Amino acid sequence: MSSEKKPSWKIAQSIARKLGAIAALALLGGLLSATFVRLAPGFDADERELDPSLNAESVQALRQARAGEHNILSFYASYLRGAVHGDLGTSHALGQPVQTLLRERWPVTVRVAGIGLLLAWLLASTLAFTACLWRFPAYEILGITVSGAFLCIPAAVLALLSVILNAPGYLAIALIVFPKIYRYSRNLLAKAYALPHITAARARGLGEIRILACHVLPVAGPQMIALAGITVSIALGACIPVEALCGLPGIGQLAWQAALSRDLPLLVNLTVLVTLVTLLANSGADVMIYMLSPREA
């Protein structure tokens, strides 16, 4: 395969195709999540049914309240129709239009997850790179113990700890995500370092930094970038308990609420959003890998 420059319209075409695929997958995700929620037991059940002061008609009315969502396909069709006009439905639990809720909350989550993720990568890469550069056994053990420790602490406990210590929420996210990054990146880097040409380069007297930059990173790089893509998804997942416990009014807290109350409109929108973000992050990583990888004849 020769490294010809593709004509720009072909590039645009492939980008458009990719974006179309992403959109289609996101919508499929919405439909699947709606199906899951609908099929799970307790869809029709409302806490208020157990209230002895409600009479029979009221309880019936409660049960019928979700009748419009019984047929998943028709619900989803009407949701899509509304979405095209910018109406994403109304949340049952919070009584507000989903669009308003999302608009108010996404900056909080972006901030918390974004900073948390950056911190996690900083921490994990520092640990991993220095472990590879210095190669002290004690350091290795420290890395394993520290990352193992944070993996074993439940996310809820880390979130509570950050509330107790008045630490910002993104710190809890960083501590939840960094052990996973560390584990993967340490292994990838170690594997890259174990390759024969690294020993040869060392024997020839190349500096560690040069070896890292020119010989190790190109090998481990693509996989690290792919890892970066999925850590977005992991960070979003970690946002849910952290925001709920730290009282941060973001999308994670919304997801927690929605799951507890089987709020179908909210859950569908959240799934579509999360799928979009995951797909974009991972596709972005793929594109970056493609652009950075050497073209071989």
Place this chain on the structure above:
Amino acid sequence: MNTNTTVRRSSLRFLSCALLCCALLSTYAFAQTGGELRFCLRSEPKTFDPLLVDDDSSLSIRYLTGGVLARVNRRTQELEPELAESWKISKDGKQITFKLRLGVTFSDGSPFSSEDVAFTMQRLMDPALHSSTGDAFRSGNGAVTTNIIAPDQVSISFAAPIAGLDRLFDQVAIMSAHSPKKEAAVLGPFMVAEYKAGSSVLLRRNPNYWKKDSQGRRLPYLDSIRLDIQPNRDVEMLRFKRGELDLINVLDSDYFDRLAASSPGLTHDAGPSLDSDFMWFNQVASAPIPEYKRVWFRSANFRRAISQAINRDDLSRVVFNGHAQPAIGPVSPANKFWFNSKLKAEPYRPDAALQGLQADGFRLQNGALFDKAGNPVEFSIVTNASSKARERMAVMVQEDLGKLGIKVNVVTLDFPSLIERISQKFNYEAAMLGFRNVDLDPNGQMNIWLSSAEDHAWNPQQKSPETAWETEIDRLMRAQASTADPKKRKESFDRVQEIVAEQTPLIYLVNQNALSAISSGVEGANPGILSPQTFWNAERLTLNATTRASR
């Protein structure tokens, strides 16, 4: 020069006098304004419409913002006049006439009159509006008519007599008939100023609140109340300890002791509340459970034996650290008027339990219990996962029944799945739940004891009562609902409690104590057992100067 100095001196004197006056006035104003009270709501308020309110959080907001005609004093349990100066119930119990207070206005300034009361009642009794407040008035069928006799007199007529009619008006927050602000115009001490979904609700003092204290000062003393939405109890406790919250309305017994150890004087145990925790067996004829199990569950002997085999003292002691008492029946002993004082809690008697089971043909073999047909006695108890106390009670019941050779499986489920099982699909064997915010008047439990009702937990919506004792309970409940004479009502309901004790369709376990925590910065608090425990007198609460200054 001299004139200037004199002028300067006199102006200085004037200035200092003025400053002193300002200081005095501000201290006076300082004493007048009470600062911002902060506490948590455990869940998102579902609605701000006072007629549709049902969940705890919305009820708290309605209590603080809604003006009612008559209020049940949460401490004395007596009904006191509020917006209505007096009222009269007709002899047949079908009509109530209120004499309203004059000169009251809504929070937006629009005048309050009998038109607003009529409007509220009409809206409440609209059959399309499904609210627990409205349903409480709908014990009989037929229309409700309101008659505006004068701007300060209104009478409301019902098709059938309603027991405890006047006390029901404690739940009816009067809405404005004409105000353009609709439900935002309120008559209570506070009004909703801000609502951030998922985050907090801010209530501000209602400048037009009619009530004044004994010295003629306008109530409420507080400037505002901030309600943070925080479902997690650990975080709530933490924030209270840090001084970010002024009170915890309902405190778990776990936290009570820890807090009492570190800061005694902040915790309050008001004694047994009206709440109860209980378990029951599925007696539905069409339930998808094995027939032999249905036979067990339908036998009063079996249920009674299970009840005797549970050590309620241990439950109170271990799960609630002593902040609970063994429950006796549908009514807690704290409900002084309605409790049948002849009844006692079921004592722990495993031997009597075994004998009772053996009378039914069960036998103990190699440490396991078998029924007449040789089936091993094994069943599951479902309960909701969000209650740690109930999980622990279920584990203790599992151990207690294990001593009789009965194998119990504890299954914790999320609430919607649980509700589906116990009220729609009936695919469960035994369940453990609790009643919260129980009404003083047993009429509020009508839908539990009527065999045709939805909340007749063990066998709801029967077309006609399937047992003799359920027929009797139906008759007694209808009897107590159809007369206004409290003595006759008590006779009927006492008999209901006795039947429940004999037949144990619901095995009552414990009555928890009403626990709360109030910081030392709050003045005027007097926590009781009726909800809302700590802020029932919110209009008279103040924060002391230090707390106000620190905010």
Place this chain on the structure above:
Amino acid sequence: MNAARKLACVVVLVVCVVSLAANWLAPAGYAKQFREAPSAPPSHQHWLGTDEVGRDRFSRVLYGTRISLLLAPAAALVSTVLAALVGGLAGYLGGIWLRLARGFTDLFLSLPWLFLLITVRALLPLNVSPLTSVLITFFILGLLGWAASARVLSTSADTLRNSDFVLQARASGLHGPRLFLVHVLPNLKPVLYAQFWISIPVFILSEANLGILGLGVAEPLPSWGSLLRELEGLISFREEPWRLAPLLLLIVVMTSFQLLLSNEEVTA
């Protein structure tokens, strides 16, 4: 490093022996409730104190180790194998398979599996035995946990597909499953091992969270996850430091395991 590895070996052996011999070593059964001493501090009779219902914490740790140590790695193995199959194979095959697998994996990562788990619970009988319940739970966790690393693996395998030595192997006549198993899969080891080690504590903790849905270990059977959930009443840590014991034990065991096998992770 050797000294550390020896220590790790000893720790792992001790933990395995002790957990297998729990029946004999535990001072009390895991279910026996000492109701006169709920939430008691450590004492001669209860080395790690008792939990809120009065059960001996030390015995529960011993029994819980057995379940979690056995089942969590098994579930981690399931998810690793699935990740290798979906991610590795797709990367190796390339083209449309790679694109399909990537899309499927991304979708899988974003769906709310909570509701599927609730449905699974509803389909199981209420009186399912604790062992069956926990087996099913861990199996499901294994089935759900492969997506993240599959994504990374697909990139690794894709890179490998075009690498020199694979092309060479192909040229010398090796293809199909043999090529995948002999040349590609071993090079995916770093990611596979990372996936395996991360999954174990994650599954142990998830099993506890699934208890909320009625899945997971049924009372009174203990598991590390349920023991770790006790940590959620965090306020009392300074007063009750012995409640950290299960967490410390888990960290020590995980670290020891990883130390033992850390060489394996990098050599091809």
